[in-house]
Amino acid sequence: MDAHAELVDLAEKYWDTVLEAAPGAATLLGDRRFDDRIEDLSEAAEQRLTGVYQGLLQRVSALDAAALTDRDRITRALLIQELASAVDQLEWRPVEMACDQMDGVHAATLTLAPQTNAPAPENARALVRRFRQFDTLFAQAAERFRAGLAAGRAPARVVVERSLNQLDGYLASDPADDPFVTFPGPADWDGESAWRATLSEVASEVIRPALREYRTALAEELLPAARPDDKAGLCWLGSDGEDIYRRLLRRHTTLDDLGAEEIHALGLAELERLREEYARVGGALFGLRDQAEIFERLRADPALRYRDGAEILADARAALADADAAMPDWFGRLPEESCAIVPVPEFLAADVAGAYYFPPAADGSRPGTYFVNLYDPSDQPRYQTRAIAYHEAIPGHHLQLTIANELTGVPRFQRQSFANTAFVEGWALYTERLADEMGLYPDDLARIGMLAADSFRSARLVVDTGLHARGWSRQRAIDFMVAHVPVGRTELETEVDRYIAIPGQAVGYKVGQLEIARQRARVAERLGERFDIKTFHDTVLGSGSVSLPVLRELAGTL
Structure with a gap:
């Protein structure tokens, strides 16, 4: 395989890995291969992903830049940077602190919901299978937050409060307007009525209960341990917080x-x-x-x-x-x-x-x-x-x-x-x-x-x-x-x-x-x-x- 072909192959492997690890983002981008999956927030999955990125980084770095075109050299430089940054971020276990109102697990899920669509019946059915896994997703998130607390990574109180406000807003919303039920489905599909009924059932029996349990974890476990407003910054976590901030600035x-x-x-x-x-x-x-x-x-x-x-x-x-x-x-x-x-x-x-x-x-x-x-x-x-x-x-x-x-x-x-x-x-x-x-x-x-x-x-x-x-x-x-x-x-x-x-x-x-x-x-x-x-x-x-x-x-x- 020549240098160009190998670079293209590695770039495709990298992006497939990114999308497989973030199926919600894949759906947003129009890649429907993972519509039936949900993010795996476990520490084991995090470690596996880090290993894959490290292996790809070694292979891309070993490519001879002199054998590439100017355009390929740009691709190689970008791929090295993204892989190195991904490894740098995963090493600090960011999921342990992803309870905030901006990029938190719930915030990302609720923000993406109105952007979801199902252009074909197979996508519609696949998304139902994804939504049935919300209890696993939010249980994993809560478990990772507990691990963060055990490691001394208490969140800032204000971000937990804002997250609770978001969750309360969703949980108090009219189920008939639920964004996990009302998003666009396939055009002219004779199965739409039954599908909508199933979505309503999943929202009622899986999604909303999962978010209620998640809310309970935030309110009863994270909020009492959270950092007060006068210690809102990462530096108050000591050397761990200082290291995290340096990594985030690099990213x-x-x-x-x-x-x-x-x-x-x-x-x-x-x-x-x-x-x-x-x-x-x-x-x-x-x-x-x-x-x-x-x-x-x-x-x-x-x-x-x-x-x-x-x-x-x-x-x-x-x-x-x-x-x-x-x-x-x-x-x-x-x-x-x-x-x-x-x-x-x-x-x-x-x-x-x-x-x-x-x-x-x-x-x-x-x-x-x-x-x-x-x-x-x-x-x-x-x-x-x-x-x-x-x-x-x-x-x-x-x-x-x-x-x-x-x-x-x-x-x-x-x-x-x-x-x-x-x-x-x-x-x-x-x-x-x-x-x-x-x-x-x-x-x-x-x-x-x-x-x-x-x-x-x-x-x-x-x-x-x-x-x-x-x-x-x-x-x-x-x-x-x-x-x-x-x-x-x-x-x-x-x-x-x-x-x-x-x-x-x-x-x-x-x-x-x-x-x-x-x-x-x-x-x-x-x-x-x-x-x-x-x-x-x-x-x-x-x-x-x-x-x-x-x-x-x-x-x-x-």
Whole structure:
């Protein structure tokens, strides 16, 4: 087997392993081979998976890069990075702490439920078999949480409380609207009525009881042992927590040499830079140049808040219509798949972010979807909507992830991987600023929303590292966000609790954005008048989701 063929074979083995270990994600991506299976959360399965990844890593690393094409060398570098990162993460046994409201076992399950579909009768029947195993899944999760407690890994109290709120919301919801019952089934199927009846039975007899038992474990075992709000960060777990945080920073930045103190200082520098922009835009908009006064105006003026969720959805749709019209001037490669816009499910809305995105299924059974959170519209600023829409949809996540999904001639993991936080989230944050260049902010009020979003991502660098490396309390983190981000306290509290729940993830946004902007500036300086923004963007997006070291290599080819 030549080097190219072996690389392709190893890449396919890797992605098959990923999807087999995460059948829910496989279904989401449109790979239906594992619809009847559920995740195995046991420690034995974790160890087996680690061994498989280690073996693949050794084989990929042994491939002679000199015998590969430039495109194959990119694939090899990405595969080595993903495998090494996967091993690095599994070694710290993350399932033991997966009880949070963001990436916890229940949160992932409940979030994926509205995105589930069954395009054919065999998928419909297979998903019933999966759902019948929910009692095993959540019993395993609770057992792993107990092992975490025994190892001194008490969760933060606030993430357990938010998880309980999510579970209570689902368990109190109308069974007739249960997302495990109401998701789309096969078109024109004469067996649908009986299938729906079976789903209702499984939801009543398996899923809801399993989640009640899981809730009991969280409330009676984890909550009493949980870390208080003044010890919310990982560093309060001692050397184990410090090691976990270092691993998470490596994972989410895709960089080995960027530490917590450097990230903290970077965030402070970015916030200081933003002061000048607020003064300029705030002066033109309100006649105010002091940042605190500008923030107070943004928070206090009821005219800057929404009246209802319908207004939020209408503004989001208008923002994306404007972006669609502008795209051909900035990108040579455009996605074929359109972007759906739907509300966040009510039972999740109070405890999740203001918006999020799911990429389209590879089999075409589900579109890329931008979820808009309509929770408490009166607390949601009108001026943020455009920046959020551009981040989550076009030219942000939908553009990047759908283009990746539609690539040809590259292995599946490059098209579908969700491992490179800094690139995926960095790209979306980069496009918030790009949207200003594209003329997509119609006035200074919308532009100040762009600054507010940038403040969010800059303050995250300070708060995430403050919590998990410096031992900040939850209240100190909230106070810092209030002082530096001009949105409501309720939203900022949810954000801080997100950083407590998934350490390091929020750091990737700003790190990635700055790297993309840095590479663009370097290429533009090198090429001068020959620089073409379409070529730059198409090159950056043309290899799927990449690590930041690989991004630098791609930029160097221009």
